[in-house]
Amino acid sequence: MAGSWDHFRSFLAVLTEGSLSAAARRLRLTQPTLGRHISELEQDLGVALFTRSQAGLTPTEAAIELRPYAEAMAGAADALIRAASGEASEDRGSVRLTASEVVAIEVLPPILTAFREAHPRIAIEVLASNRNEDLLRRTADIAVRMVRPTQAALVARRIGTIEIGLHAHRRYLERAGMPSSLRDLAGHSIIGYDHETMSVQLLQALGLSLEREMFALRTDSDVMQLAAIRAGYGIGVCQVHVARRDPNLVHILPGEFSFDLDCWLAMHEDIASTRRVRLVFDHLTAGLGAYVAGRKG
Incomplete structure (x- = not known):
């Protein structure tokens, strides 16, 4: 395919940021340089990638079709950098993880802190996302997932189960009362989703009937939902072990x-045989195993 990696990196940055100025700041390039990369890539490919207006840059259909290939190139480039950062047999370099927002923010920090103390030469990169990142594209080295990985060429280990339940702050319950059954929830302030997310699809697969109109606060961010529960906004869903850390929930x-x-x-x-990756994988296995079992540490 025509076009250098620099051109495709610039293309992906503009596609993600929506403007030349924002993409230039992200890549630490000048705006004219970035504009030249896009123009040269369009010339090489023989297609227009963006339509330009006062509102910014709008990707064309051709740009949308190219996006997954550019993302795959970016993942490969990042993996190359991580591989070059340390020898396969040494405990140095960088390892990139991906996990859901709640796991990344609420569960991983103490686990990774213990790892850092034991292996200070390994840098950890964390992608907090509720998307199931494609490990085959090397967007991450290790993934924590709430569904069984089905892709070939992956080494997967089941850690255990994470219990999910309804929670509310004591302050909210003092104000609104404790529901005695699921039917009572109709009279309460319920925290839920805005759009149908993977978490919602999992709940629906379990036979739970969920409608957007049921919710007094609607957000697709699990972290925002948890923050609202902690603030006393209403009743919401969260991981039982996370909630147990706060005596007010x-x-x-x-x-x-x-x-x-x-x-x-x-x-x-x-x-799988790269030492630094295996060290992180084994440490996460132990740390997440302790978490799902309800043990500290």
């Missing part, structure tokens, strides 16, 4: 509303 109707999500750890088989 009350587990509501555990006998009527409770379900488990599988927790898996996965990495590409090509890097």
Whole structure:
């Protein structure tokens, strides 16, 4: 394919940021340089990639079709840099993880702190995202997932199950009362989703009937939902072990509303023998295992 990696990197940055100025800041390039990269790539490919207006740059259909290929190139380039940062047999270099927002923010920090103390020469990169990142494209080295990995060429290990339940702050319950059944939830302030997300699809697969109109606060961010629960906004869904850390959060109707999500750890088989990756993988296995079992540490 025509075009250098620099051109495709600039293309992907503009596609993500929506403007030349924002993309230039992200890549630490000048705006004219970035504009030249886009123009040269369009000339090489023989297609227009963006339509220009006062509102910014709008990707054309051709640009949208090219996006997954550019993302694959970016993942490969990042993987190359990580591979070059340390020898395969040494405990140095960088390892990139991906996990859901809640796991990345609420669960991983103490686990990774313990790893840092034991292996100070290994740098950890964390992508907090509720998307199931494609490890085959090398957007990450290791993934923590709430569904079983199905892609070939992955080494996967089941860690256990994470219990999910309804929770509310004591302050909210003092104001609104404790529901005695799921039917009582109709009179409460419920925290839920804005658009149908992967988490919602998992709940629906378990037979739970969820409608957007049920919710008094709608957000697709699990971290925002958890923050709203902690603030006393209303009743919402979160991981039981996360909620147990706060004595002011009350587990509501555990006998009527409770379900488990599988927790898996996965990495590409090509890097399974790389020492720094294996060290992180094994440490996460132990740390996440302790978490799902409800143990500290």
